[in-house]
Amino acid sequence: MSDPPGRDAPTPEQLIDWDVAHFWHSFTQMHEYEPLVIAAAEGCELIGADGRRFLDGASSMWCNVHGHAHPAINQAISEQLARGAHITSLGMGCDTTVRLAKRLVGIAPAGLDRVLFSSDGSSAIEVALKTAFQYWQQCPEPRPAKTRFLAFGAAYHGDTIGAASVGGIDKFHALFKPLLFDAVYAPGPDRHKLPAGVAPEAACDYYLGETERLLAERADEVAAVVIEPLVQCAAGMVMHPPGFLGGLRKLCDRYNVLLILDEVAVGFGKTGRMFACEHDGVSPDFLCLGKGLTGGYLPMATTLTRTKIYNAFLGDAASGRALYHGHTFCGNPASAAAALASLDLFESEQTLAGLEPKIARLGERFCRLAEHPAVTNARQTGIIAAADYVAEHQVGRKVAAYALEHGLWIRPQPGMVYVMPPLAISLEEIDRMMDVIEAGIVEVTGIAIK
Numbered sequence: 412m413s414d415p416p417g418r419d420a421p422t423p424e425q426l427i428d429w430d431v432a433h434f435w436h437s438f439t440q441m442h443e444y445e446p447l448v449i450a451a452a453e454g455c456e457l458i459g460a461d462g463r464r465f466l467d468g469a470s471s472m473w474c475n476v477h478g479h480a481h482p483a484i485n486q487a488i489s490e491q492l493a494r495g496a497h498i499t500s501l502g503m504g505c506d507t508t509v510r511l512a513k514r515l516v517g518i519a520p521a522g523l524d525r526v527l528f529s530s531d532g533s534s535a536i537e538v539a540l541k542t543a544f545q546y547w548q549q550c551p552e553p554r555p556a557k558t559r560f561l562a563f564g565a566a567y568h569g570d571t572i573g574a575a576s577v578g579g580i581d582k583f584h585a586l587f588k589p590l591l592f593d594a595v596y597a598p599g600p601d602r603h604k605l606p607a608g609v610a611p612e613a614a615c616d617y618y619l620g621e622t623e624r625l626l627a628e629r630a631d632e633v634a635a636v637v638i639e640p641l642v643q644c645a646a647g648m649v650m651h652p653p654g655f656l657g658g659l660r661k662l663c664d665r666y667n668v669l670l671i672l673d674e675v676a677v678g679f680g681k682t683g684r685m686f687a688c689e690h691d692g693v694s695p696d697f698l699c700l701g702k703g704l705t706g707g708y709l710p711m712a713t714t715l716t717r718t719k720i721y722n723a724f725l726g727d728a729a730s731g732r733a734l735y736h737g738h739t740f741c742g743n744p745a746s747a748a749a750a751l752a753s754l755d756l757f758e759s760e761q762t763l764a765g766l767e768p769k770i771a772r773l774g775e776r777f778c779r780l781a782e783h784p785a786v787t788n789a790r791q792t793g794i795i796a797a798a799d800y801v802a803e804h805q806v807g808r809k810v811a812a813y814a815l816e817h818g819l820w821i822r823p824q825p826g827m828v829y830v831m832p833p834l835a836i837s838l839e840e841i842d843r844m845m846d847v848i849e850a851g852i853v854e855v856t857g858i859a860i861k
């Protein structure tokens with residue numbers, strides 16, 4: 412942990428006053444905001460300005476992988492800062508970022524050998540959408556009518572205008588409809604909430620059938636399908652039937668549409684494999700990564716794609732074929748250094764192998780939670796686990812408030828509880844986290860677990 416603040420540092424009370432007075436927090440109804448100022452973080456804990464400690468049950472918005480303030484990542488960032496904090500990626504590149512591009516290609520699914528850098532997940536999606544669109548305009552057999560995208564259910568791919576256009580969460584995006592482009596939507600492949608008459612074992616075929624119906628009608632205008640594989644996180648930890656992703660890849664090939672996988676949230680081990688698409692052996696045409704890319708330390712995102720796509724953008728300067736999209740800080744070397752250090756840790760700490768008992772423990776604890784009468788649809792993929800509340804809409808918020816009082820930070824959700832801790836969480840911390848959640852549910856509902 413860093414040294415304590417100096418004598419002139421503001422008091423915790425002052426920080427709270429300034430926070431309320433000036434800091435407009437994202438995705439937060441400021442009218443109801445209960446100030447929480449974090450002064451430090453170490454391991455899997457956040458440390459409040461007032462010294463309270465909270466387990467980071469949502470890995471600082473699905474980012475943190477190896478724990479906070481890991482000396483290896485901190486050192487890699489410091490060393491890079493000593494060599495230069497920022498070097499542009501426009502028309503040149505820094506050695507650290509070059510090394511990261513090579514490293515990412517080495518771990519990505521086969522065929523993804525070109526790496527576009529950006530600064531956040533939404534931008535990685537924008538890059539994929541625009542590149543797919545432009546590809547069909549200038550590929551060897553152009554299909555200029557392919558200008559639309561097919562997305563799924565309550566998808567969330569970010570808040571910029573393009574990313575929001577392929578989003579399906581009305582609460583976030585409906586107001587902006589006049590600014591967004593039209594997308595085609597297939598039902599979100601939720602394996603727990605099936606339409607009446609669809610048996611669980613038929614779920615995969617059902618959702619693939621619905622998707623195929625749309626592609627059969629509209630493939631001529633669809634440039635790409637975009638989906639978060641295995642788990643649609645912001646949609647409410649919607650988990651897909653096994654095999655859906657593999658079937659979707661086949662449909663994309665059959666109907667000549669590109670496949671964009673958004674692994675901004677589920678990438679870097681959250682599903683138990685480095686990338687979620689590995690579970691079905693799928694290689695997409697675009698793989699969007701963010702959040703955990705730098706171990707969750709610094710902003711960076713990437714869009715990986717194939718040489719087939721890249722080649723369609725080649726030509727002389729006057730051809731106008733280049734991709735005119737980029738961000739000032741894309742490929743930032745300090746972020747790249749963090750990402751390389753994080754990938755080193757995946758190897759040296761055997762992060763994915765070490766995850767297996769943690770996934771098992773989390774599963775056991777969610778099975779137990781499922782026995783609570785107020786809870787339904789307990790579900791898990793990797794280190795992501797969620798359950799819905801049967802009845803009262805505000806239970807989730809109250810349980811999150813209880814958790815905060817008892818040393819656990821989870822993101823308040825009205826109708827559900829979920830956790831997505833850092834991969835570095837220990838078995839003891841998983842138990843501590845789940846003990847608090849269980850006690851919170853019992854306290855808020857007034858009903859004991861059997």
Ligand SMILES: Cc1ncc(COP(=O)(O)O)c(C=O)c1O
Nearest residue numbers: 531532533567568569639675676
């Ligand atoms: C699946 C997914 N895609 C894209 C984004 C957008 O990423 P960012 O917030 O870094 O722009 C998010 C953010 O939560 C996400 O969960």
